[in-house]
Amino acid sequence: MEKTALITGGSRGIGREIALRLAKEGYQIFLTYVSKPELAQKVVNLIESQGGKARSFLLDTGKWEDVVSFFQEEINKKVNLEVLVNNAGITRDGLILRLKKEQWEQVLQVNLTGAFVCLQQAAKIMVKQRYGRIINITSVVGQSGNAGQSNYAASKAGLIGLTKSAALELASRNITVNAVAPGFIETDMTKELPQEIKELYLQKIPLSRFGSSQDIAEVVAFLASPKAGYITGQVIGVNGGMYL
Ligand code: NAP
Numbered sequence: 001m002e003k004t005a006l007i008t009g010g011s012r013g014i015g016r017e018i019a020l021r022l023a024k025e026g027y028q029i030f031l032t033y034v035s036k037p038e039l040a041q042k043v044v045n046l047i048e049s050q051g052g053k054a055r056s057f058l059l060d061t062g063k064w065e066d067v068v069s070f071f072q073e074e075i076n077k078k079v080n081l082e083v084l085v086n087n088a089g090i091t092r093d094g095l096i097l098r099l100k101k102e103q104w105e106q107v108l109q110v111n112l113t114g115a116f117v118c119l120q121q122a123a124k125i126m127v128k129q130r131y132g133r134i135i136n137i138t139s140v141v142g143q144s145g146n147a148g149q150s151n152y153a154a155s156k157a158g159l160i161g162l163t164k165s166a167a168l169e170l171a172s173r174n175i176t177v178n179a180v181a182p183g184f185i186e187t188d189m190t191k192e193l194p195q196e197i198k199e200l201y202l203q204k205i206p207l208s209r210f211g212s213s214q215d216i217a218e219v220v221a222f223l224a225s226p227k228a229g230y231i232t233g234q235v236i237g238v239n240g241g242m243y244l
Contacts, residue, residue, distance in 0.1 A: 002028040002053065004079040005224065008061045008118060009033065009088030011040035013187035014137065017213035018085055019043055021221045023052035027083060030074070032059040034088070061088045061114030062106070071121040080129070083224045084122040086115035086136045086159070091189060093148050104151045111155035112162070119166055123175065132175035133224045136163050137216070140183045140237060144244040156181075160235055167233030176232040178223050183239025185211040206241030 005022045009015040010031025019029045020043070029047055033040040033056060040056035047054040059070050075081055089111045092103035115136055126132025141149055142156025160179055167177040184190060184201045190210075193201075202210070219238050222228055 001078070001080040003082050004028045004030055004075075005083035005085065006030045006075070006081060006118075006122070007032070007085040007087055008059070008114070010043060011036050011056070013189060014182065014185060014213045014216050015085070015087040016043050017217040018087060018220050019054065020047065021214075021217035022083065022085075022224060023047040023050065023054060025221060025225065026052075028052075028079065029054040030057065030079070031055075032057050032061065032070075032088065034058065034060050060110075061086075061118060062110035064113065064117050067114070067117045067121060071125075075121075076125065081122055081125050082131060083133045084118060084135070085220060085224075086118055086134070088114060089137065089139075089155075089189075091149065091152050093152065095148055096150050099151060107151040108155050108158075111152070112158040115159055116162060119162065119177075123166070123170055126175045127170070127173045130174050132170070132173075133228075134166065134170075134175065134177040135220050135223050136177070136179045137220075138163070138179045138181045138235065140181050140239045140242065140244060143181060143235070143237070146244055163235065164233045171232055176223070176228065178228075178231060178233070179235045180216060180219050180223070181235050181237045181239065182216050183211055183237070183242045185213060185216060187213060201242070204242050204244065205239075209240065211238060211240055 005027040010019040011033035044054040138159040139156040163179040
């Protein structure tokens with residue numbers, strides 16, 4: 001069976017770059033998307049044009065039963081799932097006094113519940129094969145908080161608690177679980193921010209530049225590799241030195 005890496009939200013931004021990077025390490029890439037099939041297909045085409053193997057799947061990771069069915073139909077006993085990268089994430093920003101129930105629930109559902117159920121399904125396979133690498137993409141905001149992002153920060157802080165707990169539960173089966181906490185990375189997620197907010201962030205970044213998706217993908221590739229076999233339960237900040 002083909003050694004495979006599953007990346008949720010691999011159609012653009014950070015997830016796309018992780019997919020391309022792990023393909024270079026020889027993994028068959030399974031990537032999921034929710035709204036942009038054409039972009040997901042482009043990533044698949046690019047990986048194939050470079051001699052790799054990849055497939056894309058429409059999967060809303062915020063839907064628990066859909067994730068379970070996806071694992072049953074596409075992963076279990078069909079591929080050798082060595083790596084899971086929980087990357088899919090959304091923002092629905094708003095100040096606490098105005099935040100709507102839907103904004104709270106959507107963000108928690110996708111960013112935290114979705115990551116949990118993917119981790120749970122992957123862990124069932126990895127426990128049996130006595131090997132696995134799970135990497136959760138959290139955020140500097142989950143470590144420091146951010147005004148206007150209480151829902152997002154709570155989901156990302158939750159992901160850190162999940163990472164540390166899963167690391168403890170799964171270590172005896174040779175499965176490592178780590179989190180990568182990006183700072184400000186130039187993707188669609190940050191593109192829409194007003195220029196003055198971007199400049200404020202830039203002033204707070206000691207390395208004086210925004211991060212790239214490649215900056216994140218390199219760290220994920222290391223954590224996914226056998227070289228990182230003695231690292232588990234960690235949160236690796238990739239943030240140019242910035243803490244908000
Ligand atoms: P992005 O450019 O907005 O891309 C988000 C990706 O997630 C897309 O592939 C999207 O698929 C997918 N996605 C969204 N909702 C989904 C769902 N319900 N089910 C499955 N896939 C879903 O975001 P990004 O900036 O690359 O961020 C990637 C991760 O890094 C997120 O977890 C984010 O919180 C985290 N992060 C980003 C930054 C930053 O500065 N950009 C900083 C810290 C942490 P479609 O293309 O189909 O919509």
